Amino acid sequence: MALVNPSFLQEVKASKEFNATACMNCGVCSAVCPLEIDLLPRKLFRYVLLGLEDKVLENTPVIYQCLLCKMCEANCTADVNIAENIRFLRSYIGRKLYKL
Amino acid sequence: MPLPTGPVIGIMLDNLRKRDSVFPISRRKAVKWAKDLAIPVGGETVLYTGSMYQLLPYMIAAVNRMGKLENTFLAKMVGMGRFFNRMINVSNIMFRPRGSDHKRFGSIIRDIARLLQQAGVKFGYLYKEELYAGALAYDLGADDTFIAHARRVHSLLKKHGVRSLITIDPHTTNMLRSVYPTVLPDFDLEVKSYIEVLAARENLRPRNKVEGPIVIHDSCVYARYEEVIEEPRRLLERAGYTVVEPRDNRKLTHCCGGPIESLFPSMAHQIGVKRVEQFKKVNGNRVATMCPICMATLQQATGGALEINDISSYLARAFCEPGGNGKPASAKDNRSGL
Ligand code: SF4
Numbered sequence A: 001m002a003l004v005n006p007s008f009l010q011e012v013k014a015s016k017e018f019n020a021t022a023c024m025n026c027g028v029c030s031a032v033c034p035l036e037i038d039l040l041p042r043k044l045f046r047y048v049l050l051g052l053e054d055k056v057l058e059n060t061p062v063i064y065q066c067l068l069c070k071m072c073e074a075n076c077t078a079d080v081n082i083a084e085n086i087r088f089l090r091s092y093i094g095r096k097l098y099k100l
Numbered sequence B: 001m002p003l004p005t006g007p008v009i010g011i012m013l014d015n016l017r018k019r020d021s022v023f024p025i026s027r028r029k030a031v032k033w034a035k036d037l038a039i040p041v042g043g044e045t046v047l048y049t050g051s052m053y054q055l056l057p058y059m060i061a062a063v064n065r066m067g068k069l070e071n072t073f074l075a076k077m078v079g080m081g082r083f084f085n086r087m088i089n090v091s092n093i094m095f096r097p098r099g100s101d102h103k104r105f106g107s108i109i110r111d112i113a114r115l116l117q118q119a120g121v122k123f124g125y126l127y128k129e130e131l132y133a134g135a136l137a138y139d140l141g142a143d144d145t146f147i148a149h150a151r152r153v154h155s156l157l158k159k160h161g162v163r164s165l166i167t168i169d170p171h172t173t174n175m176l177r178s179v180y181p182t183v184l185p186d187f188d189l190e191v192k193s194y195i196e197v198l199a200a201r202e203n204l205r206p207r208n209k210v211e212g213p214i215v216i217h218d219s220c221v222y223a224r225y226e227e228v229i230e231e232p233r234r235l236l237e238r239a240g241y242t243v244v245e246p247r248d249n250r251k252l253t254h255c256c257g258g259p260i261e262s263l264f265p266s267m268a269h270q271i272g273v274k275r276v277e278q279f280k281k282v283n284g285n286r287v288a289t290m291c292p293i294c295m296a297t298l299q300q301a302t303g304g305a306l307e308i309n310d311i312s313s314y315l316a317r318a319f320c321e322p323g324g325n326g327k328p329a330s331a332k333d334n335r336s337g338l
């Protein structure tokens, strides 16, 4: 079962960097991603917007596998800042999980 | 088992905090490329290498070592490595680069400097004082470490009265031109890649005849972050080559896989192989890259089937005297700055 974490949600809402509300879940990003990661970015961003911190942390390896190459962004018609969103998640995981 | 992400990142960030670089590099070796080029120290315009080309021999050594650890029980030991690395420079002992790699990456920077001299661009260099720009810390989301490092770089540039920077790789260009101004409000230096500087210098004309197809590999960062797309093509054509476009190109270029090399070596290699397959489908067995990470990753992925070189090597063959110092024949061509 997935749990909503209110403090995670609050951090996402307060962030200037995280923008995924415009995402239409069209799947173009996944189709063009050289890593062919189905999760990135659309499903992952749903988890984030819903505050499902455990689902996000479960997918930590994928978040670090992203190349930040922006192939997805170049094809996204909703102008979602996909690479910047991934960086935001890394920053969160770095603090929360790895105590960097 | 895969390499443990947290400790690997931790080692690189500890190095940046304590030793000013993600891999501790020898400053003596980092400046060796500039020998006999008579580049002045400092000045209003400096060639800022950001140590990326100089870091590659260390990254190659690290990736070879880490690639061997990946999927073995030894991967677990990386956590202990981080603990000891805080006190003694473990990465320096673990990752010993090959001399031949120092030489080949150094000769690329040398070619870039010679091309700029040939085009009559006046510039200085900060030699051993120059610092890495911090791209890896930024990409890993280590914002506090990155901002602290960016401040150190900015202070160094202010101390030397630098007003404009000529960068030589896409990652350093992106950091200094697009990211630093967002985290350092008073960072107002002009930043241009040497590719942009050279493309704008129409006086740079070929001295030696070169020809034939060159397949161009756009770096994701130049093409999608910095919009440096037409300039390398213009330069290759001016030199005398025929530019060949692989299937994914320009704004829709295909990543080389390099950005995840230190954390996921096998996955990075697979992406490189996919990109090399695209090169093999077009006419030409010479490929030009514009980033040291792309070059190293793709060279490894091609396994010798294609000749993959930095764009500056192809350009130097056309625009510079063989082995010469690249200084312009006439001092009249010398215009200062960018
Ligand atoms: S391409 Fe853009 S809009 Fe479509 S799913 Fe991906 S992020 Fe959402």
Ligand code: SF4
Residues within 6 Å of the ligand: A029, A032, A033, A034, A035, A040, A041, A065, A066, A067, A068, A069, A070, A071, A072, A073, A082, A083
């Ligand atoms: S930035 Fe990440 S998610 Fe987007 S295409 Fe590149 S690897 Fe895939």
